[in-house]
Amino acid sequence: MKARSILFALVVLFxxxxxxxxxxxxxxxxxxxxxxxxxxxxxxPAKVNVVRDSMKGPEGMAxxxxxxxxxxxxxxAEVLATKKKVTTLPATAEGDAQQKYNVAxxxxxFDDLLPKIMKKRSDVKKGRFSMGDEVLNLNLDKxxxxxxxxxxxxxxxTGGKTAFTMLVGGVPAYLRLQIGIVDARSGEVLLYTDPIxxxxxxxxxxxxxxxxxxxxxxxxxxxxx
Amino acid sequence: xxxxxxxxxxxxxxxxxxxFTSLGPAALAQKKTAPVEATPPPVNEAFKFGEVDLEVFEQxxxxxxxxxxxxxxxxxxxxNAYLRxxxxxxxxxxxxxxxxxxxxRALRDPQPNAFALPNGSIYVTTGLMTLIENESQLAAIIAHxxxxxxxxxxxxxxxxxxxxxxxxxxxxxVGAYAPGGIVGAVITVVTTVAPFIMVATIYGYSxxxxxxxxxxxxxxxxxxxxxxxxxxxxMKLLDKxxxxxxxxxxxxxxxxxxxxxxxLSSYLGARADRVTHQMELNRERAAYFxxxxxxxxxxxxxxxxxxxxxxxxxxxxxxxxxxxxSENLFWLAESYRTLGPRAPQLTEKQLTNSAKKDASKKHEKxxxxxEERELLATPAGKENWQRHxxxxxxxxxxxxxxxxxxxxxxxxxxxxxxxxxxxxxAAAEYEKYLELSPSANDRERIQRRIQALKEKLK
Numbered sequence: 204m205k206a207r208s209i210l211f212a213l214v215v216l217f218x219x220x221x222x223x224x225x226x227x228x229x230x231x232x233x234x235x236x237x238x239x240x241x242x243x244x245x246x247x248p249a250k251v252n253v254v255r256d257s258m259k260g261p262e263g264m265a266x267x268x269x270x271x272x273x274x275x276x277x278x279x280a281e282v283l284a285t286k287k288k289v290t291t292l293p294a295t296a297e298g299d300a301q302q303k304y305n306v307a308x309x310x311x312x313f314d315d316l317l318p319k320i321m322k323k324r325s326d327v328k329k330g331r332f333s334m335g336d337e338v339l340n341l342n343l344d345k346x347x348x349x350x351x352x353x354x355x356x357x358x359x360x361t362g363g364k365t366a367f368t369m370l371v372g373g374v375p376a377y378l379r380l381q382i383g384i385v386d387a388r389s390g391e392v393l394l395y396t397d398p399i400x401x402x403x404x405x406x407x408x409x410x411x412x413x414x415x416x417x418x419x420x421x422x423x424x425x426x427x428x
Numbered sequence: 429x430x431x432x433x434x435x436x437x438x439x440x441x442x443x444x445x446x447x448f449t450s451l452g453p454a455a456l457a458q459k460k461t462a463p464v465e466a467t468p469p470p471v472n473e474a475f476k477f478g479e480v481d482l483e484v485f486e487q488x489x490x491x492x493x494x495x496x497x498x499x500x501x502x503x504x505x506x507x508n509a510y511l512r513x514x515x516x517x518x519x520x521x522x523x524x525x526x527x528x529x530x531x532x533r534a535l536r537d538p539q540p541n542a543f544a545l546p547n548g549s550i551y552v553t554t555g556l557m558t559l560i561e562n563e564s565q566l567a568a569i570i571a572h573x574x575x576x577x578x579x580x581x582x583x584x585x586x587x588x589x590x591x592x593x594x595x596x597x598x599x600x601x602v603g604a605y606a607p608g609g610i611v612g613a614v615i616t617v618v619t620t621v622a623p624f625i626m627v628a629t630i631y632g633y634s635x636x637x638x639x640x641x642x643x644x645x646x647x648x649x650x651x652x653x654x655x656x657x658x659x660x661x662x663m664k665l666l667d668k669x670x671x672x673x674x675x676x677x678x679x680x681x682x683x684x685x686x687x688x689x690x691x692l693s694s695y696l697g698a699r700a701d702r703v704t705h706q707m708e709l710n711r712e713r714a715a716y717f718x719x720x721x722x723x724x725x726x727x728x729x730x731x732x733x734x735x736x737x738x739x740x741x742x743x744x745x746x747x748x749x750x751x752x753x754s755e756n757l758f759w760l761a762e763s764y765r766t767l768g769p770r771a772p773q774l775t776e777k778q779l780t781n782s783a784k785k786d787a788s789k790k791h792e793k794x795x796x797x798x799e800e801r802e803l804l805a806t807p808a809g810k811e812n813w814q815r816h817x818x819x820x821x822x823x824x825x826x827x828x829x830x831x832x833x834x835x836x837x838x839x840x841x842x843x844x845x846x847x848x849x850x851x852x853x854a855a856a857e858y859e860k861y862l863e864l865s866p867s868a869n870d871r872e873r874i875q876r877r878i879q880a881l882k883e884k885l886k
């Protein structure tokens with residue numbers, strides 16, 4: 204775990220020093236072979252958490268995290284629409300407690316699968332990961348081909364911490380997203396991408412858009428039928 | 429707090445410092461304390477709110493909202509009302525605390541845990557409510573948590589933590605740690621909103637504060653005429669490691685099992701003056717199970733979803749013992765089906781620390797399906813699967829013949845037969861399920877399965 208943390212810190216540092224977005228995209232063989240096309244998706248509420256890192260340690264940024272989560276989800280939909288011609292369908296309206304539980308539990312299921320994907324992301328290309336046909340219990344719009352899960356974590360540095368990082372070293376401000384697109388019927392993970400970019404995540408708009416555009420670069424564009 | 433946590437993160441070891449690792453002397457469980465004169469409420473009167481404390485207070489309110497919004501709070505009025513009744517019975521009458529508004533709620537999480545936010549919100553997970561056996565044990569948990577609030581432990585802990593760079597690093601690492609299952613969702617929410625609260629409430633306070641909560645909690649139980657020795661019993665229950673998750677790491681600062689038993693025993697010993705009649709405890713147990721039976725069933729579904737099959741079998745069997753001819757049979761069948769090729773209990777070897785660490789590493793890499801496939805390739809796994817599928821089938825059948833037959837048992841049988849490659853039987857069971865539950869939430873899923881099975885049979 205320690206080694207992974209160091210590796211992650213190095214990746215972030217490398218990213219920042221190169222001022223390029225690191226992007227890795229992995230497509231399910233069905234997407235690559237064009238057996239499955241993602242035309243319409245439902246984007247589930249994003250869960251992006253940012254902390255403010257000060258000399259006294261990290262502090263929660265609940266309101267900013269909420270705002271960023273909404274912005275990231277909207278931006279994902281926008282990028283998919285403009286660059287890939289993918290339509291975003293509205294998520295199921297909040298119904299009774301059971302419906303709320305279904306969505307919450309399915310989001311949790313993705314959280315459980317995510318570390319396994321991240322452990323060997325390239326296995327998405329082998330079609331190894333699936334969330335099962337329980338995805339159908341979400342009772343999404345019948346036209347939906349896929350469900351988009353968005354997770355992210357980021358860090359904003361205070362002035363003091365920024366100066367400290369420049370002098371002594373350390374992980375700079377960044378935002379890392381983990382996005383999974385899951386087949387709305389079989390539950391197979393069709394795409395996994397994890398764009399990361401440096402800088403204050405709470406103010407990122409263009410940087411976020413660019414990172415997402417690069418993150419979805421390999422996803423085939425929907426062609427008119 | 430009452431956590432039982434799993435992690436292979438070294439940093440998380442620091443957090444484990446407050447985990448309840450243990451529990452109590454069986455001898456104590458047979459004692460009953462007569463009502464004694466109420467002890468003064470354990471209020472920290474010297475405490476004054478500062479700016480830093482107000483921040484923590486605001487974060488607590490935000491956390492309440494987040495738990496609600498993210499579907500983590502159990503929307504079961506009667507369960508929450510029951511928690512409230514037990515909780516309020518422990519609070520001295522007329523006690524008013526600045527910026528504390530008591531709320532008692534069940535949290536949808538199969539991992540046994542409880543925690544208190546400094547604003548007076550007490551959360552008990554469905555996993556803990558299902559594990560414990562009577563109201564006194566529930567009172568023990570709540571009394572412990574109430575003490576944290578009354579003594580302002582979160583604020584004190586926060587003030588102290590702000591001076592400790594090491595702890596800050598721990599919290600940072602905790603933020604990046606995402607355990608599986610619903611419990612991951614709870615931790616993520618708390619970490620996002622309030623990393624400071626994270627360590628204290630979920631993972632525990634310092635050794636002294638936890639000890640204080642234990643002892644003051646006993647006082648509160650006695651004042652409310654609950655059997656105080658159940659504090660020890662509940663700790664013993666928490667020590668059960670069905671899933672091999674309790675990993676001892678290099679740093680453990682929380683009170684050890686022996687230490688806890690010692691101080692609780694000596695504290696109780698001075699107050700206990702007669703033995704609790706076993707019948708009285710049995711009556712209390714039956715009343716408790718009646719009150720939380722629906723919560724227990726909900727928790728079984730969560731445990732099954734999270735792959736906690738061994739816990740599910742144990743808890744479902746207890747429910748069947750309590751109320752045999754009922755829906756509980758279905759839950760026991762589901763638990764056995766989920767257990768699949770796994771052994772019903774971990775061996776002593778598997779419960780060693782190093783084996784648990786290895787298992788945890790494997791769990792990070794393999795999906796549940798992959799784990800099952802691997803086990804099914806072994807003779808022991810095949811044998812387990814055969815035994816468990818037979819048990820599952822038997823309990824599904826019994827659930828269908830219960831006083832109020834459970835249509836879901838047809839779905840369970842369908843899934844079981846599908847796995848056994850008995851396609852036509854599976855399709856027939858699925859069809860019966862949909863016939864009996866035409867508006868089932870998973871209708872589309874089952875219809876697709878029927879279709880796929882029929883195509884395969886052609």
